[in-house]
Amino acid sequence: MNNTENALSKITKDRDRTNILKKHEQNLLAFLVQHIPSWINSDMLTAIGLAGSFVTAASFILASYFHRSMLLFGVLGFALNWFGDSLDGRLAYYRNKPRKWYGFSLDFTVDWLTNILIGLGYIVYVDKWGRWELLGFGFVVLYGWAMITALLRYKIIDKYTIDSGIFGPTEVRVIISLFLAFEVIWKGSIIYSGILACVILFIINIIDSLKLLKIADNRDKEEKNNKKSA
Numbered sequence: 001m002n003n004t005e006n007a008l009s010k011i012t013k014d015r016d017r018t019n020i021l022k023k024h025e026q027n028l029l030a031f032l033v034q035h036i037p038s039w040i041n042s043d044m045l046t047a048i049g050l051a052g053s054f055v056t057a058a059s060f061i062l063a064s065y066f067h068r069s070m071l072l073f074g075v076l077g078f079a080l081n082w083f084g085d086s087l088d089g090r091l092a093y094y095r096n097k098p099r100k101w102y103g104f105s106l107d108f109t110v111d112w113l114t115n116i117l118i119g120l121g122y123i124v125y126v127d128k129w130g131r132w133e134l135l136g137f138g139f140v141v142l143y144g145w146a147m148i149t150a151l152l153r154y155k156i157i158d159k160y161t162i163d164s165g166i167f168g169p170t171e172v173r174v175i176i177s178l179f180l181a182f183e184v185i186w187k188g189s190i191i192y193s194g195i196l197a198c199v200i201l202f203i204i205n206i207i208d209s210l211k212l213l214k215i216a217d218n219r220d221k222e223e224k225n226n227k228k229s230a
Contacts, residue, residue, distance in 0.1 A: 016159070016161060017162075018163045018165060020171060025170055029090050033094040046085070049080065049114075050113065052082075053077065056117065059073035060074065060124055063125055071125075072181070075177045078173040078177050085111070085169070108151075112144070115139075115140055118176070119140035122194065126190065136194070142201040146201065149208050157219075165204075176197070
């Protein structure tokens with residue numbers, strides 16, 4: 001087993017991914033964890049990821065006061081967010097220094113802050129177009145719903161998954177980055193892309209919630225049968 005294969009086995013052993021970019025993303029992460037300087041730790045990477053979220057939020061604000069081309073800084077922000085958020089836990093596992101519950105709690109908190117920052121940035125940018133800022137609120141609520149579903153799934157099946165089918169956080173970053181680029185080219189397109197994002201999130205949440213309820217019902221039946229057997 002070469003170094004890359006060894007790194008890949010370490011960073012994927014605790015996580016089952018289903019997202020469409022899984023193979024390419026995991027290979028890239030396996031390469032990066034081997035080359036990150038030893039003085040950089042997981043908490044620093046988490047801070048870099050959060051800083052990327054602030055950059056994305058700031059890009060919306062700058063675009064609203066200056067020019068919409070400032071939204072391209074949001075793409076950079078998402079890249080920084082991916083770098084920090086995707087590598088913090090993976091680096092800990094690669095270096096055999098995982099802090100499962102600490103990392104889980106910190107990541108979940110930072111992910112929620114990222115969700116709020118992006119929603120607020122969107123609200124500021126579209127405020128001049130009337131009531132469309134509700135789309136930013138809708139995105140925060142719907143993404144929060146997805147996060148709650150992930151937590152409930154973890155509680156019920158003791159397995160934490162961050163993907164919904166072929167879509168995961170990385171795919172969401174790529175899609176929103178494309179929305180930002182489209183807005184730079186076609187002013188006002190971010191309204192329609194915001195509607196599309198909310199509709200897709202709503203459908204995914206409904207499907208995931210129904211699946212979760214079925215899993216929960218099966219667990220209830222299993223526990224009931226086990227009590228009868230006991």
